Amino acid sequence: MNIVVCVKRVPDSSARIKVGADNKSIDPAGVEYVLNPYDEYAVEEALKLKEKAGAGEVTILALGGPESAETIRKALAMGADKGIHLKEGSQGRDFIATAQAIAAELKGRPLDILLFGNKAIDDDGAQVAAMVATLLGIPFVSTITKLELNGRNATAHRPVEGGVEVVEVALPAAFSAQKGLNEPRFASLKGIMAAKKKPLEEKPAVAGEPRLVLVRLDNPPARPVPRIVGTGKDAVPALIKLLREEAKVI
Amino acid sequence: MPGPVVVFVEQRDGKFKRASFEALSEGRRLATALGVPLHAVTAGEGIADAAKELGQYGADAVKVADHAKLKTYANAAYARIVSRQAGSASAVLMSASALGKDLAGHVAAMLGTSVAQDCTELHVEGGQILAKRPVYAGKAYATLAVNGGPMVATLRPNVFKAAAPDASKTVAVENLPLDARDTDFRAVVKEILASASKKIELTEANVIVSGGRGMKGPENWGLITDLAAALGGAAGASRAVVDAGWRPHEEQVGQTGKTVSPTLYIACGVSGAIQHLAGMSSSKFIVAINKDADAPIFKIANYGIVGDVLEVLPALTAEVKKLRE
Numbered sequence: 001m002n003i004v005v006c007v008k009r010v011p012d013s014s015a016r017i018k019v020g021a022d023n024k025s026i027d028p029a030g031v032e033y034v035l036n037p038y039d040e041y042a043v044e045e046a047l048k049l050k051e052k053a054g055a056g057e058v059t060i061l062a063l064g065g066p067e068s069a070e071t072i073r074k075a076l077a078m079g080a081d082k083g084i085h086l087k088e089g090s091q092g093r094d095f096i097a098t099a100q101a102i103a104a105e106l107k108g109r110p111l112d113i114l115l116f117g118n119k120a121i122d123d124d125g126a127q128v129a130a131m132v133a134t135l136l137g138i139p140f141v142s143t144i145t146k147l148e149l150n151g152r153n154a155t156a157h158r159p160v161e162g163g164v165e166v167v168e169v170a171l172p173a174a175f176s177a178q179k180g181l182n183e184p185r186f187a188s189l190k191g192i193m194a195a196k197k198k199p200l201e202e203k204p205a206v207a208g209e210p211r212l213v214l215v216r217l218d219n220p221p222a223r224p225v226p227r228i229v230g231t232g233k234d235a236v237p238a239l240i241k242l243l244r245e246e247a248k249v250i
Numbered sequence: 251m252p253g254p255v256v257v258f259v260e261q262r263d264g265k266f267k268r269a270s271f272e273a274l275s276e277g278r279r280l281a282t283a284l285g286v287p288l289h290a291v292t293a294g295e296g297i298a299d300a301a302k303e304l305g306q307y308g309a310d311a312v313k314v315a316d317h318a319k320l321k322t323y324a325n326a327a328y329a330r331i332v333s334r335q336a337g338s339a340s341a342v343l344m345s346a347s348a349l350g351k352d353l354a355g356h357v358a359a360m361l362g363t364s365v366a367q368d369c370t371e372l373h374v375e376g377g378q379i380l381a382k383r384p385v386y387a388g389k390a391y392a393t394l395a396v397n398g399g400p401m402v403a404t405l406r407p408n409v410f411k412a413a414a415p416d417a418s419k420t421v422a423v424e425n426l427p428l429d430a431r432d433t434d435f436r437a438v439v440k441e442i443l444a445s446a447s448k449k450i451e452l453t454e455a456n457v458i459v460s461g462g463r464g465m466k467g468p469e470n471w472g473l474i475t476d477l478a479a480a481l482g483g484a485a486g487a488s489r490a491v492v493d494a495g496w497r498p499h500e501e502q503v504g505q506t507g508k509t510v511s512p513t514l515y516i517a518c519g520v521s522g523a524i525q526h527l528a529g530m531s532s533s534k535f536i537v538a539i540n541k542d543a544d545a546p547i548f549k550i551a552n553y554g555i556v557g558d559v560l561e562v563l564p565a566l567t568a569e570v571k572k573l574r575e
């Protein structure tokens with residue numbers, strides 16, 4: 001079974017993000033980068049599927065600058081077999097240009113299962129996975145919390161408003177991982193050592209054609225000045241009055 | 251001549267979603283600003299009659315793909331139908347619901363374009379559509395323009411205003427053929443497991459009462475759900491609470507949970523970690539109840555009470571109930 005997991009290097013979820021003076025990029029000072037948290041669920045699921053099947057290969061694919069190699073190694077340390085690094089210069093990519101580069105690499109490769117994170121926590125898109133699947137012409141199920149294989153078929157759970165869709169799909173297929181799918185393992189020291197020797201292929205990413213142009217990047221709109229209404233349950237009447245008369249929400 | 255603004259309208263069991271009316275109303279505004287028509291497109295089974303209603307939200311044309319195979323969501327087939335209507339469109343809008351977020355990527359890839367996802371603002375400037383959307387979990391906002399082709403955008407639910415329907419408006423409904431390929435039905439929804447309770451969906455709720463580790467334990471959760479019920483709202487939770495197994499994943503608010511934008515968000519015993527704020531900081535009014543006056547949640551709350559949730563919540567619920575009597 002050939003499983004490919006797409007991973008992205010993103011700022012840590014607790015990073016302070018400051019818009020740069022150019023109003024086009026973020027100020028990189030002090031920002032730490034990690035393997036996208038949703039992609040950890042995808043990697044974990046791939047490893048579990050391989051373990052269950054007792055055979056197969058898990059390939060990690062990342063598109064990004066030189067530092068993305070580190071992100072791939074993190075997934076290799078968890079237990080994946082090999083990595084592909086689509087190297088990228090400084091050019092910006094939107095979702096479709098990213099998807100085009102990933103699809104170009106995957107086209108023609110043996111592939112049974114393609115896994116993504118639900119979204120990258122930098123651009124908050126949740127778009128690349130559906131785009132890659134569409135470009136490759138394989139079916140896709142997004143934001144899954146459960147995946148079961150049954151021969152060449154898979155059943156996935158996809159939470160939607162007010163319920164869970166049970167989706168059936170034939171392989172090869174793509175899925176994006178939602179929190180709840182599994183508990184990602186930590187890389188062991190042994191895993192980290194082994195990852196250094198695992199194959200990591202580097203190649204230039206094909207040029208993309210971004211269709212969305214960043215006009216500007218701004219700080220979030222300011223919130224009103226916070227107000228402490230009072231202490232303990234005695235403050236409740238004052239809060240009620242504000243919610244009714246000032247906010248007019250109850 | 252620029253093409254129409256196309257809005258995909260989502261339905262479940264033959265009922266159109268309020269978030270889709272928000273998208274339609276915003277589409278109407280954009281279409282007027284651009285001087286182009288507004289087209290509503292919807293898909294499902296047995297919905298042709300109900301679709302007449304969409305004209306009341308300002309659509310100049312209503313197009314319906316009505317077929318048994320479209321009863322439940324089939325992503326590629328729905329996308330095929332929408333993309334066929336959107337080749338020359340100025341914009342393709344839909345709600346950033348579970349369905350809309352999924353559909354948008356398929357539609358865009360079929361059209362060879364990208365998506366402005368989860369927008370909080372759209373406007374027309376110099377004949378061009380600009381889309382504003384949160385990035386880095388709301389720590390920054392990007393304004394985007396499209397370079398050729400339609401602006402495919404999803405709209406964050408509860409942010410855009412749905413206009414009141416105008417019952418005097420009638421528009422003929424056009425039936426679309428089932429214009430999909432067999433391969434578009436490879437991912438098929440076999441069944442929908444409905445949530446056990448008939449809860450209000452978090453992302454659609456006007457009021458959310460949300461609890462954190464300060465609630466001390468699952469045995470106190472009734473205090474959260476009582477207040478939510480009294481306010482006609484939904485109950486949410488922090489990740490700490492979900493990871494502790496007190497509440498299910500579907501109730502988690504935040505960066506790895508749901509993004510919500512209610513009119514009123516009441517955070518109870520939630521510290522206000524940056525990943526929690528990521529999911530709720532676009533709420534209109536935020537109330538925080540926390541015993542620690544320095545808790546970060548107070549920095550973004552409109553109103554705060556410093557105190558023990560176990561004591562404040564019953565008093566608050568009692569007062570709200572009094573108002574409702």
Ligand SMILES: Cc1cc2nc3c(=O)[nH]c(=O)nc-3n(C[C@H](O)[C@H](O)[C@H](O)COP(=O)(O)OP(=O)(O)OC[C@H]3O[C@@H](n4cnc5c(N)ncnc54)[C@H](O)[C@@H]3O)c2cc1C
Nearest residue numbers: 462463464488489490504505506507519521526541558559
């Ligand atoms: C990658 C990543 C993703 C994450 N995603 C999310 C996410 O989506 N959503 C999310 O919520 N978190 C998320 N987190 C976790 C986040 O960092 C915090 O750990 C979490 O939000 C804390 O939850 P809490 O506020 O309930 O608990 P705590 O931080 O423990 O806060 C409890 C609060 O309750 C108060 N308190 C205690 N007792 C009382 C009382 N009797 N009365 C009143 N107040 C009381 C305390 O003063 C404290 O402020 C994520 C973390 C990471 C690393």
Ligand SMILES: Nc1ncnc2c1ncn2[C@@H]1O[C@H](COP(=O)(O)O)[C@@H](O)[C@H]1O
Nearest residue numbers: 006007063116117119120125126127128
């Ligand atoms: N540059 C990238 N390299 C590899 N995978 C990516 C990249 N960007 C996005 N992805 C994958 O697509 C998922 C969704 O990303 P996005 O659509 O950008 O939110 C991520 O969780 C990754 O699995």
